[in-house]
Amino acid sequence: MLSVLRQPQSHPDPMSLSPRFIAFILALLISLITTAFLSFVVGVTRSMQFVAFVASSLSSFFLVLYAVDILVFREVNKMYRTIHKLKMKDFNITPRKRLFKESNPLKTINDEIFVFVTKKQKEIDELKKLELFRREFLADVSHEFKTPIFAAQGFIHTLLDGAMDDEQVRERFLRKAAKNLDSLDVLVKDLLVLSQMETGDIKMNMAPVDLLQLTFNIFGRLEHIAGSRNTSLKVKPDNLEAVWAMADQDRIEQVLLNLIENAIKYGHDNGKVIVHFSENKKSIEISVRDNGPGIPQEHLVRIFERFYRVDKSRSKDRGGTGLGLAIVKHIINAHDTKIAVMSKPDKGTTFSFKLEKASTQPLSDAHATENPS
Structure with missing residues (x-):
């Protein structure tokens, strides 16, 4: 490995000497060697040796100082300033006083090159990951479009x-063709929504939302799917009257619909799906839990990627575009929070996230609660 890639050491470095000190040491050594050599020459007196010592010391000192300071140190300092400016422009790093106070520009530039190369390597690794993701995404999009078309x-x-x-x-073939075209339409819409969310084109309309009523509405919409698998849908705790949180109602409904529908589809037959609410002074935590087969640990870090499926054959049979969890993640992130997932084999999966607690509920709903008709 090249020396520029080695981690700078904190112990004293002999190269950290100043140009003048280096010139003095070298001049002294040259003078001593010259004087010692003249002592073996017949006829050379001590006064001649002294003159030779002084002359060689002075001349060597200035020559070495010129060579080290002007020809080496100053040029290396120019290189350092160039690299430092480039690094500051690329990475916006706060200058470190230690580097500016370093007397040896060779050591300084070595430190700077190490930092620069390390950060560039990180950029290269990130670009490689993005390139791999791009290739996988294009392959997945092509496959997803090809099937219904x-x-x-x-x-x-x-x-x-x-x-x-x-x-x-x-009639049968037209219905099948229409069904595939409908699937293609849903896929295109999901891709459009995901793209708009990633670019920030979709803004969240934050307002107080009754998450409990929203959940019951979703249960009603998914009743036929849950019934076909004999899956029970429950809300915990049992004695809740309302759960008010600040959210974009349409988007958070999309989140809950996707999580609950996935829990039904990928859970066991005769299973159960529980939506649990817990609150503190500032936030509401919402969790969607099933008692299905769970998600293997190696897949948990990737389930929010676009088109990623844990079991591709099962996922195709259950329908869906493969974009649901990716959209869920972006919606939750747009609410300034994060979604977490916990899963154990044969014990089920739990998705959870937090929302800001609504300080007040809409006036119309509050009036209706106080004066029920």
């Missing part, structure tokens, strides 16, 4: 090739 295309071409004359076949 080819299916609808096959049904329509079959009808055009003569099957249209059979009324029963015509």
Whole structure:
């Protein structure tokens, strides 16, 4: 490994000497060697040796000082200033006083190059990750689009090739083609929403929202899916009358709908899904828990990626675009909070997040609560 990539050491470095001190030491050594050599020459007196010592000392001192200070140190200092300016521009790093006070520019520039190369390597690693993500995303998008398009295309071409004359076949194939096109439409809409959220084009309309009533409404919408799997839907604690939080109602409904629907689809038959609310002085914590097969530990860090599926074959059978959890994550982040997931094999999965507690509820709802009709 090159020396510039080595971590700078904190112990004293002989290279941290000043140019004058280096020039003095070298001049002294040259003078001593010259005088010692003249002592072996016949006829050279002590006065001649003294003159030679002084002359060689002075000349060597100034020559070495010029060579080290002007030809080396000053040029290296120029390199250091250039690198430091480039680093400051790229990374906006606060200047470190230790580097400016360092007397040896060779050591200083070595430290600077180490920091610079380290940060550039991190950038390169991040770019490689983004490139890998881009390739995977393009492959996933192509696959997701290809499936409904080819299916609808096959049904329509079959009808055009003569099957249209059979009324029963015509209706069945048109329904299948329409179903695939509807899936494609949902996929495109989800991609559009995700793109708008990532670019910040969609703004959150924050207002007091009754999360309890919202959850019951979602239970009603998903009743047929839960019934087909004999899954019970419950809210905990049992004695809640309302749960008011600050949120964008449409977006937080999308979050709860996705999490509850996933819990039903990917849980066990005859299972249960529990939406639990807990609150403190400032926030409401919402958790959606199922008692399904759980998510393997190695998949937990990736389940919020676009089109990522733990079990691709099962996920395809259960429907969905593969973008639901990615949209959920962006919506929760837009509410200045984060979503967490905990899962154990055969013990179920829990998604949880917090929302700011609403200080007051809407006047119309408060009036209706006080004066029920």
